[in-house]
Amino acid sequence: MPSLTASPSTEGSSSTPTDSQLDTATIIYTVSGAIWILVAGSYMTFLMALMDERLDSTEETGVVVAPRTRFTARILWAVLKGLLWPLVLLWILVESTVMDCCIPVCKWCAGGCMYDGRCSSKEISKYAARDRNPIQCRLSLENRAGGPDCCKQLEKAQLERLLIDVILTISNYLSILPGRISSAVRHEHARHSIRSKPKMHTTPLTTMAMQYQAALQILQKTANDMSKRRTRTEELVPLEDSVGRTAAKDILSPDSTPPFDTAAADGFALVSSATINASPMNPVYFRVAGTITAGEEPPLMPPCRGPDGVPQCYEIMVGARFPDTATEHLIHMDACVWATDVQEVSVSEVPKADPQLGNRFIKITKPVTYNANRRRAGEDISKGDRLIRAGMKIRSSHLLPLASVGIKEVAVEPLIRVGVWSTGREIVRSDVDGPTATQRTGTRYTYDADGPYLMAALKEFGAEPHFLGLLPGDDPAVLEKALGETMATDKFDVLVTTGAATPGRSGFVRSVIEKLGGQVHFHGVAMRPGGTAMFASLESTAPNNGLVSFFGLPGDPCAMAACFRFLIIPYLQFVRGEKADEPLMATLELRCSTRQESEPNMDAGAPVEASMGNNCGPLCMDCFRHGRVTASEDGRRKVVRMTKDQGPGKVYPFTEANCWIHLPHGQEIVQGAMVPCLSLSACRDEKWQ
Ligand SMILES: Nc1nc2c(c(=O)[nH]1)N[C@H]1C(S)=C(S)[C@@H](COP(=O)(O)OP(=O)(O)OC[C@H]3O[C@@H](n4cnc5c(N)ncnc54)[C@H](O)[C@@H]3O)O[C@H]1N2
Numbered sequence: 001m002p003s004l005t006a007s008p009s010t011e012g013s014s015s016t017p018t019d020s021q022l023d024t025a026t027i028i029y030t031v032s033g034a035i036w037i038l039v040a041g042s043y044m045t046f047l048m049a050l051m052d053e054r055l056d057s058t059e060e061t062g063v064v065v066a067p068r069t070r071f072t073a074r075i076l077w078a079v080l081k082g083l084l085w086p087l088v089l090l091w092i093l094v095e096s097t098v099m100d101c102c103i104p105v106c107k108w109c110a111g112g113c114m115y116d117g118r119c120s121s122k123e124i125s126k127y128a129a130r131d132r133n134p135i136q137c138r139l140s141l142e143n144r145a146g147g148p149d150c151c152k153q154l155e156k157a158q159l160e161r162l163l164i165d166v167i168l169t170i171s172n173y174l175s176i177l178p179g180r181i182s183s184a185v186r187h188e189h190a191r192h193s194i195r196s197k198p199k200m201h202t203t204p205l206t207t208m209a210m211q212y213q214a215a216l217q218i219l220q221k222t223a224n225d226m227s228k229r230r231t232r233t234e235e236l237v238p239l240e241d242s243v244g245r246t247a248a249k250d251i252l253s254p255d256s257t258p259p260f261d262t263a264a265a266d267g268f269a270l271v272s273s274a275t276i277n278a279s280p281m282n283p284v285y286f287r288v289a290g291t292i293t294a295g296e297e298p299p300l301m302p303p304c305r306g307p308d309g310v311p312q313c314y315e316i317m318v319g320a321r322f323p324d325t326a327t328e329h330l331i332h333m334d335a336c337v338w339a340t341d342v343q344e345v346s347v348s349e350v351p352k353a354d355p356q357l358g359n360r361f362i363k364i365t366k367p368v369t370y371n372a373n374r375r376r377a378g379e380d381i382s383k384g385d386r387l388i389r390a391g392m393k394i395r396s397s398h399l400l401p402l403a404s405v406g407i408k409e410v411a412v413e414p415l416i417r418v419g420v421w422s423t424g425r426e427i428v429r430s431d432v433d434g435p436t437a438t439q440r441t442g443t444r445y446t447y448d449a450d451g452p453y454l455m456a457a458l459k460e461f462g463a464e465p466h467f468l469g470l471l472p473g474d475d476p477a478v479l480e481k482a483l484g485e486t487m488a489t490d491k492f493d494v495l496v497t498t499g500a501a502t503p504g505r506s507g508f509v510r511s512v513i514e515k516l517g518g519q520v521h522f523h524g525v526a527m528r529p530g531g532t533a534m535f536a537s538l539e540s541t542a543p544n545n546g547l548v549s550f551f552g553l554p555g556d557p558c559a560m561a562a563c564f565r566f567l568i569i570p571y572l573q574f575v576r577g578e579k580a581d582e583p584l585m586a587t588l589e590l591r592c593s594t595r596q597e598s599e600p601n602m603d604a605g606a607p608v609e610a611s612m613g614n615n616c617g618p619l620c621m622d623c624f625r626h627g628r629v630t631a632s633e634d635g636r637r638k639v640v641r642m643t644k645d646q647g648p649g650k651v652y653p654f655t656e657a658n659c660w661i662h663l664p665h666g667q668e669i670v671q672g673a674m675v676p677c678l679s680l681s682a683c684r685d686e687k688w689q
């Protein structure tokens with residue numbers, strides 16, 4: 001790169017560069033600088049992309065890499081990558097600082113100018129020493145009255161400097177483009193290679209974990225394939241059972257509501273125009289011709305005035321039908337005046353009233369508005385209005401409009417049927433095992449927490465869960481038999497096991513899937529907890545030959561719950577065509593919540609990661625932490641704290657947590673960071689309590 005500093009000059013005006021010299025120098029400098037940055041930047045980003053490619057390709061193709069080597073390579077690469085750009089930026093900064101300091105005094109002024117605010121004498125002498133040009137800088141120090149010409153030169157120099165900065169910034173950006181493009185191509189390539197990847201029939205001891213986002217992409221693609229192959233059609237369910245289900249088609253109103261004009265208040269139905277001039281000094285009196293209650297067949301409107309000339313009205317109750325207007329009447333009762341806004345009076349007060357014609361009267365002392373307290377037929381819902389859109393999730397509040405127009409059944413999408421097994425020789429469940437539960441295991445038992453959780457959480461989400469039992473004995477043959485039989489029934493869209501997910505001898509789930517001809521899409525995700533999760537597809541052996549998705553989750557309850565929330569739920573949402581949940585952004589407070597508060601050494605800045613025995617942490621994987629969202633002290637913000645004990649096997653924190661915190665990989669856990677929080681159960685109506 002050309003030097004940004006001034007060339008040495010000698011005393012006198014001859015040493016000041018001319019305008020044309022300046023322009024040429026600037027152009028040469030700018031163009032060569034831009035080319036330099038383009039070439040060097042492209043090369044650097046190309047190298048970065050190449051390295052990423054190498055690291056990712058091992059991941060995507062399932063190449064066996066020792067975890068320690070993989071970890072070290074990732075860390076070294078991350079450090080190197082992190083250092084490169086800051087170093088370049090530092091260098092540019094140093095260069096430009098030098099230029100800022102010296103151009104005004106050395107390059108064009110050649111003797112100093114008014115511009116002396118920027119450089120202290122110390123800086124100038126420092127620079128002078130560095131540039132081996134002491135005479136010039138000393139001169140500039142001594143002669144600070146360069147005059148207007150000198151300052152013009154300076155302004156010009158600064159403009160040129162601005163131009164150079166703009167061009168260099170653009171070329172810098174352009175230099176990153178090839179890297180970006182290469183990375184996009186790489187991702188596309190990765191997606192295709194997933195598709196064409198041959199089935200694996202061996203179980204490597206350790207495979208490189210797939211990044212969480214890449215795992216999500218695979219889930220989405222598989223969900224799309226699965227949706228296309230689904231043959232089940234909509235079901236009709238009773239209205240009350242439709243809550244939580246997805247509407248299979250638009251629901252149009254078969255009727256109007258209200259079906260006829262009704263009163264919105266208890267009061268008196270009357271012709272409002274008769275009250276236009278009503279006032280305390282000029283009250284209007286009405287004879288009450290009768291009473292209409294809700295559900296009653298409405299009478300025809302009586303003549304506007306009785307034979308004695310007194311206007312007539314009806315007492316009417318809320319929800320009752322307005323009197324029908326006989327065809328011969330040009331006017332009709334259009335308003336209902338509140339009972340509390342009128343005064344009942346005796347016949348003696350009403351001028352010319354004939355008591356024989358009825359002796360109940362009201363007095364109105366202010367005009368009644370046209371249509372007051374009158375609900376017009378169909379003003380709420382008209383026949384044919386769309387009440388629910390196809391694909392909408394039906395909620396209890398939707399039942400108000402649906403039931404109001406007489407809908408009793410709703411066509412909904414079939415539920416996703418999920419079969420769940422809990423594996424593990426130590427796992428017991430008295431409701432499944434019966435009293436013999438502990439006979440099998442003696443005192444070395446663990447209650448099944450995963451099975452009940454998955455059943456409840458799946459139901460809460462709106463799937464159709466089936467507990468298929470415990471698979472005791474840690475025996476691959478037992479799982480193989482159970483899976484084989486299930487695949488022949490066409491009863492499930494998704495199957496889940498908990499436990500035995502670890503790659504290796506004790507984690508036999510994967511080998512069983514492969515033995516049955518299943519395709520393992522990923523085994524190992526760069527997420528924590530839940531890093532051992534597996535996702536596969538199995539072809540059903542039932543006549544319709546559908547696809548069944550399979551999740552092998554870790555047995556540790558917290559890890560299993562994270563996998564459910566961040567792998568299974570997104571997958572089910574993809575199948576149902578639903579959007580991912582919107583996270584709540586909250587300010588992270590590093591002091592752990594509740595139990596933790598009493599521990600003084602876990603205050604702000606506590607090494608939350610270290611407490612988990614995590615050798616990598618959020619820098620290389622997506623971390624999911626249970627936590628508690630609350631309002632800040634001033635009530636203006638949401639703050640979130642992690643719950644104590646983030647170990648994958650710990651369950652007590654779930655008594656206190658009300659959310660999952662998602663720390664995407666690469667994000668440091670720092671006090672005050674804004675972090676996305678998601679509900680624990682994926683039930684969108686859940687409140688942050
Ligand atoms: N050599 C390796 N060991 C482990 C790895 C690894 O990568 N290499 N990963 C660790 C991680 S991370 C996890 S998480 C666990 C996952 O283990 P498994 O999925 O194989 O699960 P199990 O050994 O069957 O169980 C682990 C733990 O969870 C308890 N458990 C199991 N099922 C239930 C249940 N239904 N309800 C309650 N608790 C359950 C079980 O008793 C164990 O204590 O592997 C690490 N090891």
Ligand code: MOO
Nearest residue numbers: 529530531559648
């Ligand atoms: O799969 Mo493990 O969850 O990371 O403890």
